[in-house]
Amino acid sequence: xxxxxxxFARKAVLFSSLLLALSNTNAEQATSLNIYxxxxxxxxxxxxxxxxxANVTLPMPADxxxxxxxxxxxxxxxxxxxxxxxxxxANYAKWLPKVSLPLFKLVxxxxxxxxxxxxxxxxxxxxxxxxxKHAHTGTAFTTWLDLSLAEKQAKAVFKALSRKKPNLNAxxxxxxxxxxxxxxxxxxxxxxxxxxxxxxxxxxxxxxxQYLKKRYQLNIQSVHWEPEEAPTAExxxxxxxxxxxxxxxxxxxxxxxxxxxxxxxxELGIKSIVFSPVSNAPEVGDxxxxxxxxxxxxxxxxxxx
Amino acid sequence: xxxxDSLELSYGDDGFRLSIPHLKINDAEKVxxxxxxxxxxxxxxxxxxxxxLPQKGEVSIAGVTVNQLSDAGRRDYRITNIGFxxxxxxxxxxxxxxxxxxxxxxxxxxxxxxxxxxxxxxxLAEELGIANKMKRLTDTLSxxxxxxxxxxxxxxxxxxxxxxxxxxxxxxxxxxxxxxxTLFRTTDKNNATLIAVTHDHELLDRFDRVIDFxxxxxxxxx
Amino acid sequence: xxxxxxxAWRYIVFNRVKTVTLVLCISLVSFxxxxxxxxxxxxxxxxxxxxxxxxxxLGSKGNSLDLVMxxxxxxKEKPEFISMKAIEKILDSYLALPIPLYTRFQAREYxxxxxxxxxxxxxxxxxxxxxxxxxxxxxxxxxxxAASLNLDIxxxxxxxxxxxxDLAGVYPLKMTITGILDKTNxxxxxxxxxxxxxxxxxxxxxxxxxxxxxxxxPGAVLSRSDNLVTASAKIKQYTEINxxxxxxxxxxxxxxxxxxxxxxAVPNDQKSATILRGRYLTEQKNHQIVRPKQVIEDLLSNIxxxxxxxxxxxxxxxIAMVLAIFLVFSLSFRLRQKEISTILHLGCSRFxxxxxxxxxxxxxxxxxxALCYAALLVLQYFQGEIVHQLFIS
Numbered sequence: 001x002x003x004x005x006x007x008f009a010r011k012a013v014l015f016s017s018l019l020l021a022l023s024n025t026n027a028e029q030a031t032s033l034n035i036y037x038x039x040x041x042x043x044x045x046x047x048x049x050x051x052x053x054a055n056v057t058l059p060m061p062a063d064x065x066x067x068x069x070x071x072x073x074x075x076x077x078x079x080x081x082x083x084x085x086x087x088x089x090a091n092y093a094k095w096l097p098k099v100s101l102p103l104f105k106l107v108x109x110x111x112x113x114x115x116x117x118x119x120x121x122x123x124x125x126x127x128x129x130x131x132x133k134h135a136h137t138g139t140a141f142t143t144w145l146d147l148s149l150a151e152k153q154a155k156a157v158f159k160a161l162s163r164k165k166p167n168l169n170a171x172x173x174x175x176x177x178x179x180x181x182x183x184x185x186x187x188x189x190x191x192x193x194x195x196x197x198x199x200x201x202x203x204x205x206x207x208x209x210q211y212l213k214k215r216y217q218l219n220i221q222s223v224h225w226e227p228e229e230a231p232t233a234e235x236x237x238x239x240x241x242x243x244x245x246x247x248x249x250x251x252x253x254x255x256x257x258x259x260x261x262x263x264x265x266x267e268l269g270i271k272s273i274v275f276s277p278v279s280n281a282p283e284v285g286d287x288x289x290x291x292x293x294x295x296x297x298x299x300x301x302x303x304x305x
Numbered sequence: 306x307x308x309x310d311s312l313e314l315s316y317g318d319d320g321f322r323l324s325i326p327h328l329k330i331n332d333a334e335k336v337x338x339x340x341x342x343x344x345x346x347x348x349x350x351x352x353x354x355x356x357x358l359p360q361k362g363e364v365s366i367a368g369v370t371v372n373q374l375s376d377a378g379r380r381d382y383r384i385t386n387i388g389f390x391x392x393x394x395x396x397x398x399x400x401x402x403x404x405x406x407x408x409x410x411x412x413x414x415x416x417x418x419x420x421x422x423x424x425x426x427x428x429l430a431e432e433l434g435i436a437n438k439m440k441r442l443t444d445t446l447s448x449x450x451x452x453x454x455x456x457x458x459x460x461x462x463x464x465x466x467x468x469x470x471x472x473x474x475x476x477x478x479x480x481x482x483x484x485x486x487t488l489f490r491t492t493d494k495n496n497a498t499l500i501a502v503t504h505d506h507e508l509l510d511r512f513d514r515v516i517d518f519x520x521x522x523x524x525x526x527x
Numbered sequence: 528x529x530x531x532x533x534x535a536w537r538y539i540v541f542n543r544v545k546t547v548t549l550v551l552c553i554s555l556v557s558f559x560x561x562x563x564x565x566x567x568x569x570x571x572x573x574x575x576x577x578x579x580x581x582x583x584x585l586g587s588k589g590n591s592l593d594l595v596m597x598x599x600x601x602x603k604e605k606p607e608f609i610s611m612k613a614i615e616k617i618l619d620s621y622l623a624l625p626i627p628l629y630t631r632f633q634a635r636e637y638x639x640x641x642x643x644x645x646x647x648x649x650x651x652x653x654x655x656x657x658x659x660x661x662x663x664x665x666x667x668x669x670x671x672x673a674a675s676l677n678l679d680i681x682x683x684x685x686x687x688x689x690x691x692x693d694l695a696g697v698y699p700l701k702m703t704i705t706g707i708l709d710k711t712n713x714x715x716x717x718x719x720x721x722x723x724x725x726x727x728x729x730x731x732x733x734x735x736x737x738x739x740x741x742x743x744x745p746g747a748v749l750s751r752s753d754n755l756v757t758a759s760a761k762i763k764q765y766t767e768i769n770x771x772x773x774x775x776x777x778x779x780x781x782x783x784x785x786x787x788x789x790x791x792a793v794p795n796d797q798k799s800a801t802i803l804r805g806r807y808l809t810e811q812k813n814h815q816i817v818r819p820k821q822v823i824e825d826l827l828s829n830i831x832x833x834x835x836x837x838x839x840x841x842x843x844x845x846i847a848m849v850l851a852i853f854l855v856f857s858l859s860f861r862l863r864q865k866e867i868s869t870i871l872h873l874g875c876s877r878f879x880x881x882x883x884x885x886x887x888x889x890x891x892x893x894x895x896x897a898l899c900y901a902a903l904l905v906l907q908y909f910q911g912e913i914v915h916q917l918f919i920s
Binding site for chain 2: 530531533534537538540541542865866869870871872873874875876879883
């Protein structure tokens with residue numbers, strides 16, 4: 001073979017290698033993970049950590065509580081095709097026992113802290129037949145409101161992504177570290193606020209603050225009010241009964257309450273703040289910004305002198 | 306013409322001996338052979354047809370010295386030139402009348418079945434009154450019909466010599482006469498020689514010649 | 528030769544009883560060893576193909592063969608149950624992926640296999656029509672179930688009660704068919720697949736009923752207070768799950784103790800498999816983890832030992848049969864001596880006589896061969912079904 005042919009052969013090999021590398025990269029990029037989550041916080045964590053390497057879907061409409069979503073068969077079929085399904089754990093998704101999903105694709109982001117689940121004692125029990133009493137009570141499920149648990153859940157998402165795409169581990173690490181830092185910083189801030197509040201009585205509009213209460217030592221008892229609905233006379237009476245033993249001056253709402261309700265509460269000497277559990281995707285902002293708003297709102301409660 | 310010269314045959318442990326110095330049978334002659342049982346009448350038929358070979362002497366048919374032919378030669382000569390009729394008919398019960406008539410053509414390479422042969426079988430059957438029984442198995446036939454089938458089989462090759470061994474032995478009196486009539490008619494038609502071994506003395510006057518075989522045999526030690 | 532064949536054929540047809548008997552005897556003796564070989568090869572294939580593609584099987588300690596036969600071939604022998612805790616243990620180990628199996632129930636003589644969707648991916652099954660089950664109470668049926676019961680997408684199939692006399696026992700559940708599997712040529716063709724949770728509903732661990740809080744039917748509610756409602760047995764429990772009552776379905780108690788019959792463990796790699804097996808060998812007293820391939824290989828070696836014995840017996844029987852057939856032909860030949868004598872007189876050669884007899888034997892042997900071949904073809908067509916019924920079920 002003469003020199004010019006040798007040079008040509010070398011160039012051809014180099015060019016082919018480059019093409020192959022490029023096509024592999026394109027193939028890698030083209031096969032981004034198809035991830036479904038059961039709530040918005042997990043969606044946020046997955047999007048933050050995986051970045052362009054994943055399409056993350058929260059399958060339920062924005063105006064419903066994801067925990068109580070009732071998927072149709074076609075929607076479940078979409079879930080079945082996912083590469084990964086991020087679960088909250090703590091019996092969060094009430095629809096989960098009624099659908100069929102591939103076990104291999106499920107990731108329980110709170111499996112490492114099952115012992116930290118808070119059992120619920122509220123709810124109606126019933127019995128029938130020989131089985132004895134049983135309650136539809138279960139477990140409190142807004143685990144992410146304890147930011148230390150949120151950090152663990154984010155870490156679980158990171159680990160699941162790394163197991164699925166080990167070659168992208170370095171990228172995932174780069175993205176997880178700042179998220180982890182943000183969550184832990186908010187956890188510290190909330191701890192300070194909790195300490196400052198010194199057990200001041202608070203009322204929660206809905207029983208969703210169990211983990212917030214436990215982690216940050218908040219003295220919060222909840223009613224069953226909806227922000228956009230005017231409470232009934234029965235509900236007002238229930239609140240008043242609660243205030244007799246739990247003299248709260250602040251009500252913590254899961255969403256922006258109706259102005260009339262706020263006014264009526266103020267007549268009772270109760271002011272309102274919003275601490276959104278951000279279970280579903282917010283219209284504006286993201287998980288971190290909403291949590292910052294939540295923290296700011298809680299911080300605004302005057303502390304005992 | 307059949308010529309037997311200085312023929313000697315002996316067999317059996319008891320020293321039976323057959324000795325024929327000279328016997329001549331003319332063409333188209335109808336000869337009856339009579340004699341006591343064991344006198345060698347059937348053996349004569351076998352000697353003429355080449356089934357048995359004499360220890361001495363000659364048997365010739367139309368100039369062919371049969372006993373000097375090879376085994377294959379005698380078989381071929383026999384199947385193409387001699388027709389056999391047996392006392393027990395010797396039909397095959399697993400073949401129908403037509404197949405029995407055509408049977409000789411299936412057991413030798415010397416004969417082949419073709420359209421002409423089938424036509425002859427049909428004609429013979431019609432002539433002998435069994436054409437309507439062609440597809441029937443032989444065990445459904447009467448004694449007379451069976452013997453007529455045997456006669457058809459014997460006549461298929463248009464033989465010049467018919468050897469009948471007690472052909473009427475198993476028939477009732479009315480059938481005996483009919484079968485003999487049939488036999489005589491068909492041999493006359495073919496201008497064939499008929500040699501019939503028989504015990505039916507009431508039929509002897511129908512033959513051209515009667516040979517008493519007692520003269521030729523030595524029954525040997527008793 | 529044609530004429531000899533014709534004469535032989537006429538003889539055979541005339542003596543049809545003798546002919547049929549001979550043909551049947553020769554066919555049977557020829558058929559047996561080949562049939563045995565076909566069935567054993569098929570059983571080896573069926574057993575090994577499933578076993579060799581199933582890396583590890585976890586179940587209750589006991590008879591490993593029962594565990595393997597029930598889990599892989601859905602045989603009627605049910606092993607002791609294990610609980611969902613075993614699934615969690617495997618998941619938490621990150622050594623293998625677990626596929627649960629609960630094969631306790633039946634639907635019209637077909638096994639109901641409670642499992643997860645991963646089973647289909649693991650077994651590389653695809654759905655020929657419809658879709659996989661998505662909701663509680665839905666099922667996917669095997670191709671043979673669909674064909675034999677004439678079922679299609681949208682039809683339903685009822686689970687069978689375990690015991691007709693146990694009125695308080697397992698209730699029949701009406702399951703909606705959402706999909707039919709492609710033909711797999713395995714036991715999966717004859718199974719009804721449901722989500723594991725659906726089998727728990729069949730068992731009664733989960734159920735749906737009228738809302739106790741709003742029930743007003745007389746006699747249905749025994750007592751009611753703010754946080755406790757006691758309903759009577761009059762409460763209507765749903766025997767089918769549909770869009771209208773799906774919301775009411777719920778499970779009671781701790782699901783980690785819910786039962787399974789086995790778990791297929793798909794290890795990440797050989798090292799993970801070894802570690803996992805080691806853990807169950809040393810730590811677990813109530814569970815066993817087996818390699819189905821090993822269990823089946825042991826079973827097959829026993830079967831093939833028996834096969835060798837059967838082969839010897841068949842060989843001896845075959846020799847006896849051949850001698851008997853030889854005797855039959857000899858006697859037949861002797862009976863036909865007169866016929867042979869006649870045709871020799873007529874001018875037939877001895878060679879032609881031999882040809883006639885050989886032709887007769889040839890025709891009988893050909894018929895026997897054809898019958899044996901046809902029987903073997905039929906056997907081959909149904910070998911899967913026969914092996915499943917005889918050896919696996």
